[in-house]
Amino acid sequence: MTASDRRISRRGVLAATTAALAVPALRIPAASAADRTDRQEMLVVEQLESVAHPLRSTAPGGRSTDLAALGDLIGDSLVVGLGEATHGSHEFFALKHRVFRYLVEERGFTTFALEASWTAGLEIDEFLQGGEGDARRVADRTLAGSPWHREEFADLIAWMRDHNRRHPGRPVHFLGDDLGLPGLGDRVFRRVLDLVRPGHPEEAARLTDLYAPLRPLDDAVGYLGRPLAERLANAELARKAFESVSSVGEPWAVQHARVIADTFAFLTMDFGDPATVAAAEQLRDRAMAHNVLWWQRRTGHRILLSAHNGHAGYASTMPELYPFPQGAQLRQALGSRYTAIGTTFDRGAFLTTADGPGGAWRPVCVPPAAPGSVEHTLDQVRHRDYYVPLRGLPGAARGWLATPRPTYDAGTTFTTPLRELAVGAAYDVLVHLHEVTAARELTL
Numbered sequence: 001m002t003a004s005d006r007r008i009s010r011r012g013v014l015a016a017t018t019a020a021l022a023v024p025a026l027r028i029p030a031a032s033a034a035d036r037t038d039r040q041e042m043l044v045v046e047q048l049e050s051v052a053h054p055l056r057s058t059a060p061g062g063r064s065t066d067l068a069a070l071g072d073l074i075g076d077s078l079v080v081g082l083g084e085a086t087h088g089s090h091e092f093f094a095l096k097h098r099v100f101r102y103l104v105e106e107r108g109f110t111t112f113a114l115e116a117s118w119t120a121g122l123e124i125d126e127f128l129q130g131g132e133g134d135a136r137r138v139a140d141r142t143l144a145g146s147p148w149h150r151e152e153f154a155d156l157i158a159w160m161r162d163h164n165r166r167h168p169g170r171p172v173h174f175l176g177d178d179l180g181l182p183g184l185g186d187r188v189f190r191r192v193l194d195l196v197r198p199g200h201p202e203e204a205a206r207l208t209d210l211y212a213p214l215r216p217l218d219d220a221v222g223y224l225g226r227p228l229a230e231r232l233a234n235a236e237l238a239r240k241a242f243e244s245v246s247s248v249g250e251p252w253a254v255q256h257a258r259v260i261a262d263t264f265a266f267l268t269m270d271f272g273d274p275a276t277v278a279a280a281e282q283l284r285d286r287a288m289a290h291n292v293l294w295w296q297r298r299t300g301h302r303i304l305l306s307a308h309n310g311h312a313g314y315a316s317t318m319p320e321l322y323p324f325p326q327g328a329q330l331r332q333a334l335g336s337r338y339t340a341i342g343t344t345f346d347r348g349a350f351l352t353t354a355d356g357p358g359g360a361w362r363p364v365c366v367p368p369a370a371p372g373s374v375e376h377t378l379d380q381v382r383h384r385d386y387y388v389p390l391r392g393l394p395g396a397a398r399g400w401l402a403t404p405r406p407t408y409d410a411g412t413t414f415t416t417p418l419r420e421l422a423v424g425a426a427y428d429v430l431v432h433l434h435e436v437t438a439a440r441e442l443t444l
Contacts, residue, residue: 040396045380047397048388055385058091058433060098060159067102073389073429074107077339078296081305081312081327083427085343086410088351088361089436092343093152097159100304104163104172108302112160113175113292114153115307116146118259119188121176128160128174135161140442145182147351147361147412151440173301177291179284180263186216188256192245195253203248210241214264223267231268238264255294262287281321285311289329305330308411313340313426317409317419341387342427345408346379348436352414363438364414374407374423378432387431390424398424 056066074080082099084092103109114121120142127138135158143149157174164171180188189211197204214234217223223231238261245257262283269280288311296303307326310316314328330338347368353359369375377400381388390401401424409419423430 040400041377041380043396044377044400047394048378049381049383051393052381052383052386052388054383055387055431055433058095058098058385060094060101060155064098064102064106067099067106070099070387070429071102071107074103074339076337077302078334078337079113079292079303079305079330079339080109081307081330081338081340083307083309083312083340083342085309085345085408086350086352086414086436087147087308087412088363088410088439089345089348090152090439091345091433091436093148093150093156093439095343095431095433096304096306097152097156100156101159103302103304109172109304110170111173111175111295111299111301111303112156113177113295113303113305114148115178115288115311116143116148116176117178117180117183118176118256118291119180119183119185120146121174122188122191124157124174124176128157128164129171130164136442136444140444143442149442151442154442173299175292175295175303177288177295177305177307179266179287180217180259181220181266183220184215184217184260184263186218188260189215192241192253192256192260195250195256196245196248199250200248203244207241207244210237210244211260214238214260217263220263220267224269228268228270231264235261235264235268251298255291259287259291278321282324285322285324285326286329289326289333292326292330293333309342309409309426310411313342315421315426317407317421339429340427341429341431342423343431343433344375344378344423345433345436346375347434349438350410350414350436351438352410353412359412361441364410366408369408370406372405373418374405374421375432378430379434381432384434385432387429389429390427401425 053069054066056063080103082096084096086092100109100112123142124138127133127135136154139154139157140149143153160172160174193204193207193211196207214237242257242261245253248254266280266283266287268276270276288307292303292305295301305312310318310322311326313325314331316322316325327338327340331340347366349363349365351361352364353361369379393401402422404420404422406418407421407423409421
């Protein structure tokens with residue numbers, strides 16, 4: 001593995017990827033106007049059209065009758081994973097807002113979970129339940145340094161706060177299901193100590209000593225520059241603290257301590273050893289699945305989970321890093337009461353960075369998907385934007401979905417050649433958009 005292959009990437013926040021392109025569109029052949037689908041592809045398109053549901057809009061608000069079939073596909077699911085093919089497209093972010101509104105208003109959902117830090121989620125949820133401040137400043141403070149530091153998520157938080165003001169008897173909640181990335185901060189350490197101290201002052205004193213070298217963790221990326229031996233020692237302190245808190249048994253304290261321990265364990269990856277990078281990414285998906293399940297079982301809430309396609313689905317374009325992603329783990333735990341929804345797009349612009357977390361986000365434009373790709377065939381369906389169930393399809397469509405094909409897939413970085421995925425094995429439902437645009441920078 002070369003140095004560029006070990007680049008820090010937000011695909012898994014800190015995943016190993018191939019070198020990113022400065023101008024990806026120049027490296028991807030566009031489909032020409034003369035392209036014609038062959039007979040087999042035409043049959044697949046016809047079969048997809050027979051079950052596809054047109055999507056009126058990705059923008060939140062307005063009538064939602066076009067989402068009724070999606071609600072039926074979700075059924076009695078406790079958790080719905082709604083993926084995104086990129087971490088920087090306006091339409092994907094807006095769609096999540098729109099779908100969540102529908103699920104709250106029509107299907108009884110009460111929690112929006114995001115692939116964001118656990119501590120960010122706690123602070124956002126405090127605001128939603130009546131805390132001081134305004135949505136834009138809360139989003140700016142809590143989501144800074146993440147791909148979701150965008151206008152679209154400030155708008156979502158503002159709607160959730162307004163919903164709770166209008167419906168105090170059925171409030172909605174916000175969950176950050178990730179580790180402490182890009183930072184834990186200090187508040188989560190204080191929460192553990194404040195919960196343990198009243199009934200177990202001696203244990204709290206021991207925890208204070210264990211946590212002293214660890215707090216605060218404001219910059220996880222910068223922390224990775226510390227010597228590996230120091231990071232391993234700190235992970236052991238965090239593990240001992242978690243064991244200590246577990247012996248006390250206060251549920252929220254145990255959960256906070258678990259997130260702290262998992263975060264420091266994740267940050268022991270050694271970029272000179274690809275095996276430790278893969279192990280860290282797999283730990284992260286286990287932790288995210290655990291956090292969602294812990295919240296659902298404790299609260300009883302129905303949850304919309306927003307994550308990258310590779311974390312929401314059952315399979316990833318990077319199986320070397322994600323052989324058993326969060327979505328697969330949720331399906332294992334919840335059975336049919338977990339639904340995975342993937343997203344694709346044919347062309348357009350999105351934000352990405354070649355510099356890893358903390359780097360400058362810049363728009364990347366990609367042309368219409370090339371023949372042979374997932375998106376090229378999907379875009380032949382007559383609807384501009386639509387969703388389609390992937391279960392119980394006729395043979396031609398089912399076989400096409402089961403075959404790995406190149407697909408647009410971007411987290412923090414975007415690389416070519418395109419990776420492949422069999423979308424039929426990855427999701428229960430697929431949303432396809434004809435074109436996407438770059439997400440909007442959050443400004444105050």
